[in-house]
Amino acid sequence: MTHRSQDSTPLSPQSQTRGPRPGGRTGRGAPPPLPFLALASRLTLACPAALLGLAGHGLAAAAPAGFNDHFSTLDRTLWDTANGWFEGDWALCEWRSSQITTGPGGLVITLDANKDAKRGFISGQLGSRSLFQYGYFSASMMPPAGSGVDTSLFTYSLADKDNPSNEIDIEFLGKDTHAVQFTYHVGDKQYPKTIQLPFDFSEGFHRYGFNWEANAITWYVDGKVAYRVDGSPLSLPSRPQHLFAEVLNSNSLKGWLGPFAWPGHPLKARYQCVSRSAGPDQPGAC
Numbered sequence: 340m341t342h343r344s345q346d347s348t349p350l351s352p353q354s355q356t357r358g359p360r361p362g363g364r365t366g367r368g369a370p371p372p373l374p375f376l377a378l379a380s381r382l383t384l385a386c387p388a389a390l391l392g393l394a395g396h397g398l399a400a401a402a403p404a405g406f407n408d409h410f411s412t413l414d415r416t417l418w419d420t421a422n423g424w425f426e427g428d429w430a431l432c433e434w435r436s437s438q439i440t441t442g443p444g445g446l447v448i449t450l451d452a453n454k455d456a457k458r459g460f461i462s463g464q465l466g467s468r469s470l471f472q473y474g475y476f477s478a479s480m481m482p483p484a485g486s487g488v489d490t491s492l493f494t495y496s497l498a499d500k501d502n503p504s505n506e507i508d509i510e511f512l513g514k515d516t517h518a519v520q521f522t523y524h525v526g527d528k529q530y531p532k533t534i535q536l537p538f539d540f541s542e543g544f545h546r547y548g549f550n551w552e553a554n555a556i557t558w559y560v561d562g563k564v565a566y567r568v569d570g571s572p573l574s575l576p577s578r579p580q581h582l583f584a585e586v587l588n589s590n591s592l593k594g595w596l597g598p599f600a601w602p603g604h605p606l607k608a609r610y611q612c613v614s615r616s617a618g619p620d621q622p623g624a625c
Contacts, residue, residue, distance in 0.1 A: 438463030477548025487599020
């Protein structure tokens with residue numbers, strides 16, 4: 340895996356990389372996917388939480404205690420969108436803000452062919468302006484089917500000179516619409532788990548979430564515990580993280596995602612709501 344230097348051009352969204360991925364994924368061009376995160380990583384290494392969300396080059400508000408967003412509009416106090424770059428050399432889609440839409444049906448992230456894009460495809464990535472440490476993160480969502488396509492809800496924090504990157508994932512590989520992959524990462528180490536689902540995730544909305552605590556991470560599907568780790572296989576993430584939602588495609592990670600073949604129509608991931616709350620049974624959870 341190749342890491343890009345933190346001394347990249349200011350505001351370069353590819354100044355970091357996410358760690359190696361399961362199933363033969365060799366590296367993921369990382370967040371900071373958004374201009375405010377890239378600039379923050381340039382301005383502070385010792386205290387990454389000190390500088391966030393530089394829309395207008397102002398400091399972001401403190402992280403909300405909780406939220407439940409149904410995306411009737413895009414709340415720019417909570418979210419920003421990636422635009423004009425690729426998540427890594429292996430990614431086919433270029434991030435474009437135009438691929439994120441909101442309205443009565445919620446959030447839609449659209450992966451589509453585009454003849455003007457450098458690699459022929461465009462898609463969207465949404466990221467929170469605030470960092471969060473612990474809590475229940477959930478979504479009611481319907482990912483698309485399709486080999487070579489990955490839809491996700493995840494938290495992520497950058498590495499700095501003293502601390503490794505942290506990440507917690509819920510990922511849907513479109514090659515198998517009856518499974519979901521739960522993973523957590525600390526630096527270049529990771530612990531993935533694939534869980535079989537009793538339904539086709541591309542055919543309807545279901546609720547997915549993870550409860551991140553200091554001593555455990557518990558993933559849920561439709562309000563029921565699906566998987567839990569206590570840090571025995573790998574120490575748990577502990578650093579504040581941003582929350583992300585994205586859809587991407589690749590033809591370089593066939594061992595993990597499967598080969599990508601364009602179906603001839605846009606692929607849409609739909610999110611009815613995304614939330615952060617005190618727990619899966621607490622008010623405010625999707």
